Amino acid sequence: MSLVGMSIIVEGSPAQERTARNRWARLTRPALGFVLPVTLAVTWEFVVRMGWASGRLAPPPSVIFATFVDLARTGDLQRNTLVTLGRVAAGFGLGAGVATIVGAAAGYSPLVRRLLDPSLQALRAIPSIAWVPLFILWLGIFEASKVTLIAVGVFFPVYLGLMGAIQSVDRKLVEVGRAFRLSDVAMVRRILLPAVLPAYVISLRSGLGLGWMFVVAAELMGASEGLGYLLIDGQQLGKPAEIVTAIVAFAIVGKATDWLIALVATPFLRWEDVVRQD
Amino acid sequence: MLVLERVGKTYPNGVHALGGVSLEVELGEIVAVIGGSGCGKSTLLRTISGLDPSSEGSVVLDGERIIAPHEKIGIIFQEPRLLPWLKVADNVGFGLGDRPKSERAHRVAAALKRVGLADKAGVWPRELSGGQAQRVAIARALVPRPEVLLLDEPFSALDAFTRADLQDHLLDLWTDLRPTLILVTHDVDEAIVLADRIMVMCPRPGRVFEDIGVDLPRPRDRQSAAFDFAKRRVLAALDRSLQRVPSGAEDEPKAEAGAALWW
Numbered sequence A: 001m002s003l004v005g006m007s008i009i010v011e012g013s014p015a016q017e018r019t020a021r022n023r024w025a026r027l028t029r030p031a032l033g034f035v036l037p038v039t040l041a042v043t044w045e046f047v048v049r050m051g052w053a054s055g056r057l058a059p060p061p062s063v064i065f066a067t068f069v070d071l072a073r074t075g076d077l078q079r080n081t082l083v084t085l086g087r088v089a090a091g092f093g094l095g096a097g098v099a100t101i102v103g104a105a106a107g108y109s110p111l112v113r114r115l116l117d118p119s120l121q122a123l124r125a126i127p128s129i130a131w132v133p134l135f136i137l138w139l140g141i142f143e144a145s146k147v148t149l150i151a152v153g154v155f156f157p158v159y160l161g162l163m164g165a166i167q168s169v170d171r172k173l174v175e176v177g178r179a180f181r182l183s184d185v186a187m188v189r190r191i192l193l194p195a196v197l198p199a200y201v202i203s204l205r206s207g208l209g210l211g212w213m214f215v216v217a218a219e220l221m222g223a224s225e226g227l228g229y230l231l232i233d234g235q236q237l238g239k240p241a242e243i244v245t246a247i248v249a250f251a252i253v254g255k256a257t258d259w260l261i262a263l264v265a266t267p268f269l270r271w272e273d274v275v276r277q278d
Numbered sequence B: 001m002l003v004l005e006r007v008g009k010t011y012p013n014g015v016h017a018l019g020g021v022s023l024e025v026e027l028g029e030i031v032a033v034i035g036g037s038g039c040g041k042s043t044l045l046r047t048i049s050g051l052d053p054s055s056e057g058s059v060v061l062d063g064e065r066i067i068a069p070h071e072k073i074g075i076i077f078q079e080p081r082l083l084p085w086l087k088v089a090d091n092v093g094f095g096l097g098d099r100p101k102s103e104r105a106h107r108v109a110a111a112l113k114r115v116g117l118a119d120k121a122g123v124w125p126r127e128l129s130g131g132q133a134q135r136v137a138i139a140r141a142l143v144p145r146p147e148v149l150l151l152d153e154p155f156s157a158l159d160a161f162t163r164a165d166l167q168d169h170l171l172d173l174w175t176d177l178r179p180t181l182i183l184v185t186h187d188v189d190e191a192i193v194l195a196d197r198i199m200v201m202c203p204r205p206g207r208v209f210e211d212i213g214v215d216l217p218r219p220r221d222r223q224s225a226a227f228d229f230a231k232r233r234v235l236a237a238l239d240r241s242l243q244r245v246p247s248g249a250e251d252e253p254k255a256e257a258g259a260a261l262w263w
């Protein structure tokens, strides 16, 4: 009896200690990543406040924050963010949509793959920004050329990701489907789709990342609204705080859209979670 | 009844993997297929399953020619091949896609209980041990109530203890449901514990070398003298089947159809 009781106590306490330490670690570990940026920001603020530097070209955090609030109060920030977001959404929808169809066809059918893939690989070798003059010639300087450029950027990672994923579906699992006499449609729905989904979501996320990169390029090359316009405006009027504000807005919205994809995909990918322990 | 008539298989790359295998298997019989590596055992099984149709001869089950996977034939592979995105219960019910939900749930629960994994219905396949995963695969193959169950080295990836355990499980299932079992194995003990008949195959092209009946009462005692005797007989046959291969003779002329030696 007492032996049992003792062993429980003896085993219990280090375990409790460990959970406590784990909880502490869970709280502090993300905080660790903030140490460097926060230190830098505080230091810079201090340096400018003390008058050791003017902070005219590199505004201190307080000025950036004030600009951010200003732009938000006038509604400029929201309006420009929405415009940019709309362009990314349109370009992403177009690029990812076409890439999904073409990638699925090329992954599924060797004939389509042999027909299309060499040309697409050749096009991929072109740095996409190089298309800009041509797109402007063809589509004008307004929305169409911007959206097309973003779509081109999104297309390749999604196309390659999906095609590769379909080709690398475990043939042994496909054979299970065959042994249970699945129809072609059922095979796609019950085996191929779930097998491909993790890689597809990853490719969508990297496509979206490129979409954000290309929207900056498109807007830098001429726009009258959008976050990229804020960048140019800040540069031309010598307002670095406006530039940094736009950059921060890019980062926030970009991260938020990426998180949105991850969030939508989570319930379908729960099976994939690795039980992670570090 | 399952009837194989001079079943031959040549792969597209020219490998002559099966050269005229003829065989009759009664409903409920347990047949073990044994033989050296590369002698066409897996090919034979896949041909019977309809996954890889034969290039010569025919496989006929109850008068129906098998040229594609058939609902009366189930197959269990060397690996469990569970679908990682389905919970264990959904994996077991995979072959019942067209049945009403309540019937499916009922049959899945019964099958899981039969393989002793009723408590694992709601877990993901990656949370199972190798032996548990293979039991789930067995349940999945049994749920559509196949008449013939094909097993290709189903336990070879497991440790000896788990393997003996699963052999017992398989025998229990067979006692309940009485499907025909055709089992490829490298393990002579396994073949003798399970089978009514042991087919020893020899290679290039694969064919039946010897068909040995195992006439021991069940459950079979691995320690008994009769078991030992049967084992020595099978091992001797295996030895002979391997010696018959002239070294380097890849393209030895095809053996006559049904060259099985009975004893």
Ligand SMILES: Nc1ncnc2c1ncn2[C@@H]1O[C@H](COP(=O)(O)OP(=O)(O)OP(=O)(O)O)[C@@H](O)[C@H]1O
Pocket (backbone or CB within 6 Å): B011, B012, B013, B015, B016, B017, B035, B036, B037, B038, B039, B040, B041, B042, B043, B044
């Ligand atoms: N898909 C395939 N394409 C071409 N040749 C094949 C294919 N599968 C098997 N073979 C060849 O057919 C022969 C028989 O192979 P099989 O897999 O049936 O042997 P096995 O008896 O199951 O061997 P093991 O005991 O090693 O599993 C071998 O020579 C093999 O190389």
Ligand SMILES: [Mg+2]
Pocket (backbone or CB within 6 Å): B041, B042, B043, B152
């Ligand atoms: Mg094999």
